[in-house]
Amino acid sequence: MYAQMVKSEATNDDPERLAAFQARIDAGEKIEPKDWMPEGYRKTLIRQIGQHAHSEIVGQLPEGNWITRAPTLERKAILLAKVQDEAGHGLYLYCAAETLGVSRDELTEMLLDGRMKYSSIFNYPTLNWADIGAVGWLVDGAAIMNQVPLQRTSFGPYSRAMIRICKEESFHQRQGYDAIRKMAEGTPEQRRMAQDALNRLWFPSLMMFGPSDKDSVHSEQSMKWKIKMNTNDELRQKFVDQTVPQIEFLGLDLPDPGIKWNEERGHYDYTDPDWSEFYDVIKGNGPCNTDRLAARNKAWDDGKWVRDGLLAHARKKAAARVAAE
Amino acid sequence: MKNEWPLWEVFIRGQHGMSHRHVGSLHAPDAEMAIKNARDVYTRRNEGVSIWVVEARHIAASSPSDKGPLYEPSESKVYRHPTFFDIPDEVGAM
Numbered sequence: 001m002y003a004q005m006v007k008s009e010a011t012n013d014d015p016e017r018l019a020a021f022q023a024r025i026d027a028g029e030k031i032e033p034k035d036w037m038p039e040g041y042r043k044t045l046i047r048q049i050g051q052h053a054h055s056e057i058v059g060q061l062p063e064g065n066w067i068t069r070a071p072t073l074e075r076k077a078i079l080l081a082k083v084q085d086e087a088g089h090g091l092y093l094y095c096a097a098e099t100l101g102v103s104r105d106e107l108t109e110m111l112l113d114g115r116m117k118y119s120s121i122f123n124y125p126t127l128n129w130a131d132i133g134a135v136g137w138l139v140d141g142a143a144i145m146n147q148v149p150l151q152r153t154s155f156g157p158y159s160r161a162m163i164r165i166c167k168e169e170s171f172h173q174r175q176g177y178d179a180i181r182k183m184a185e186g187t188p189e190q191r192r193m194a195q196d197a198l199n200r201l202w203f204p205s206l207m208m209f210g211p212s213d214k215d216s217v218h219s220e221q222s223m224k225w226k227i228k229m230n231t232n233d234e235l236r237q238k239f240v241d242q243t244v245p246q247i248e249f250l251g252l253d254l255p256d257p258g259i260k261w262n263e264e265r266g267h268y269d270y271t272d273p274d275w276s277e278f279y280d281v282i283k284g285n286g287p288c289n290t291d292r293l294a295a296r297n298k299a300w301d302d303g304k305w306v307r308d309g310l311l312a313h314a315r316k317k318a319a320a321r322v323a324a325e
Numbered sequence: 326m327k328n329e330w331p332l333w334e335v336f337i338r339g340q341h342g343m344s345h346r347h348v349g350s351l352h353a354p355d356a357e358m359a360i361k362n363a364r365d366v367y368t369r370r371n372e373g374v375s376i377w378v379v380e381a382r383h384i385a386a387s388s389p390s391d392k393g394p395l396y397e398p399s400e401s402k403v404y405r406h407p408t409f410f411d412i413p414d415e416v417g418a419m
Binding site: 032034035036081084085088091092095098103104105160161164168307308310311313314317318 | 328366
């Protein structure tokens with residue numbers, strides 16, 4: 001889940017139009033950019049899709065960190081393709097957000113000056129190669145949990161972006177699991193690294209789904225509008241249930257002693273992450289918040305002359321064409 | 326003048342003789358760069374063999390409020406579909 005704690009916006013629209021809009025959503029119709037929509041729907045979606053897009057873009061940083069140090073040429077090519085996909089996913093999502101009347105540059109500026117957020121998970125460091133495997137496996141795995149149901153979201157452009165993304169996301173998770181499996185089956189030192197990566201990234205991955213349902217104040221309206229399809233705890237449980245057997249297959253120790261099969265519920269019990277850490281990271285105090293935003297700002301500032309140069313060239317060519325006509 | 330690159334809509338023709346299909350949009354300073362970017366953003370997995378790009382501001386679109394007048398008339402014309410006609414079995418494949 002790349003969008004956390006998306007604040008839902010109040011709506012002051014005509015009750016009759018609101019009811020008609022809700023009826024369209026309940027009937028499973030897609031809302032398209034030119035259709036009438038409540039202001040709250042529009043604003044909440046801009047925030048959610050924007051945050052999702054920013055997460056894809058910032059998410060390139062922890063993995064990009066290891067491209068030049070990948071252990072083999074094949075792993076390097078795979079990681080490069082994966083990181084390039086993340087850029088693509090960011091772009092699909094920015095396009096979807098733009099249909100709601102916000103511009104790309106506005107979205108970028110809001111990320112760079114901290115007005116918009118990205119997922120808390122990317123404020124954790126990738127310390128070694130095992131972390132790259134764990135990120136693909138756990139972080140992309142958690143993202144898929146959320147993105148698969150979002151393919152059915154009510155907003156057409158968002159739904160279409162999700163469909164494209166989901167097609168590509170499975171590669172991300174599998175390459176991660178493949179990389180960590182190699183290490184889990186490797187030397188004792190590699191195995192220790194795989195275990196360490198799992199232990200460190202487990203709780204931050206659980207945090208990706210956002211706060212517990214009892215503290216999640218923004219869910220109800222978003223679920224009614226079908227821009228959020230499941231509650232945070234539902235998805236978190238699904239993720240735990242799916243991941244525990246994958247850990248067992250690797251022969252690694254469970255990262256949480258609280259993980260136990262609960263026959264009655266038909267689910268694994270698990271320990272909740274430390275929510276005070278989550279809120280602290282969201283506030284900007286995670287291990288890498290400063291680095292991540294600094295890297296994005298530097299890329300934007302350093303790229304300015306390229307953006308301006310290409311635009312000046314395009315305008316010059318267009319002017320020459322007009323003059324020749 | 327604003328320095329934001331214009332928005333382009335991207336259309337891709339797949340491998341099997343289908344027509345170009347809208348796949349999404351992107352920003353680029355001109356058509357040449359739009360095609361280059363479209364190649365990177367929308368054809369990373371062999372999705373196509375041909376790319377069209379058109380600046381979004383050049384696209385005219387029907388309005389959602391015209392849905393009724395535009396599309397309802399065809400709803401009552403079931404005879405436009407082959408299944409409307411009963412052909413006796415003896416006639417053979419048709």
